Amino acid sequence: MDRYTEVRSYVLVATRGSFAAAALVEGVTPVIMGRRLSALEDRLGVKLIHRSTRGLTLTDSGESYLENAKAVLQSFEDLDASISENENSVRGHLVISAPAGFGRHHVAPHAPEFQARFPDLQLSFNLTDSVVDLVQEGYDMSIRIGEVLDPNYVAIKLYANKRVVCGAPSYFERHGRPLQLEDLAGHNCLSFNLQGGQHRGWTFQRDGKPVAIKVGGNLYCNDGELLFDWAKRGLGLSWRSWWEIQSAVQNGTLITVLDDFALPSYDIQAVYPQQHYLPAKVRFFIAFLKEVYNRPGYWLQG
Structure with missing residues (x-):
């Protein structure tokens, strides 16, 4: 087994935290990753990782070796890139x-x-x-x-993008449209829960400065596609990326509001x-x- 493979396998195991996760990257079995690590430790004559039922823990030698190993692998990457x-x-x-x-x-x-x-x-x-x-x-x-x-x-930057507030025509027929950021307090806002982020609220730009607005509603989740679907069904307002809603806006399924306050430069x-x-x-x-x-x-x- 060549030294490069041993070192690369060690770095993958150490950074991914398990033989199984590292094996997925390499396209081999966890057993093979374990053999590579053992071969490296035998060659070096030191223990790099403690294995136990609770998981993997780097030794002091393992921590030190990891940083140097990353640098060596990066040098190989740079060498390849220089001629690719x-x-x-x-x-x-x-x-x-x-x-x-x-x-x-x-x-x-x-x-x-x-x-x-x-x-x-x-x-x-x-x-x-x-x-x-x-x-x-x-x-x-x-x-x-x-x-x-x-x-x-x-x-x-791959593509220019912004974030806007949107809702279905049926929602606005029942509840009207917000005209100012403070109006969002009176609307049902479909938001990510704590696991999905946005705990600081929806972010806008007013007078050239970012401002976060706390919003509330009766539906939360950590899946953006579900929030998007709820908005199209008229269940509330959603704060979505322009890349996601362009077609829905064009065909009239969704309408954007508060566009003057849209957060710019939310690019892909x-x-x-x-x-x-x-x-x-x-x-x-x-x-x-x-x-x-x-x-x-x-x-x-x-």
Whole structure:
């Protein structure tokens, strides 16, 4: 077994927290991942990870080795990236994180078309609304919606987006339309629960400054698609991304309100860690998604 495979496997096990999770990334069994770790520990003559029924715990040596191992693997990635400048050389494994709903409809479905262009490249998607640590959890990149504040990451805008309040015509016929942000207090607002975020309220811009408005209603959940469906059924108002509701607004299923207060620059972005060389697989996937999202009428198909 080569040393690179041993080191990479160790980093995956250490960052993912289990042999099973690391094995999914590598496309092997947990038993094989365990053998790789044992081979590495035998070669080094030190214990890197304590195994118990409660899980895995890094030893002091394991903690120290992990940081150096990450640096070594990054050097290999940079070396490969420095010569991977054409489509014919793009190969390997691209690991991507994306929001659950957006990724289900607008990221993962495009994998076959991308792989047709780059048949030697494997794609792996983790669709979750949790914000993942790309470096610690071993992702090459993520798709995020909204502002990215971490200075250790690079964010590339894929498509302009904003967040707006919307509701069905039937809802407005019964309850009228809010004209000011404070009017939301008198409306049934369909919101994420604590598990889904938005606990600080809905965010708008007034007089050039962001303002958070607390809202309330009789339906909450942690699934954006369900909130979207409830809004279309006339059950209340929802605070949705423009990418999601464009077609519904065009066909009259939904109407937007309070547009003058809409939060701008809530863009769809590709995010990756700061690095000396950007791997070609990441660069080409970003360019591909830009192409897809800017195709005429793309967002009106849903």
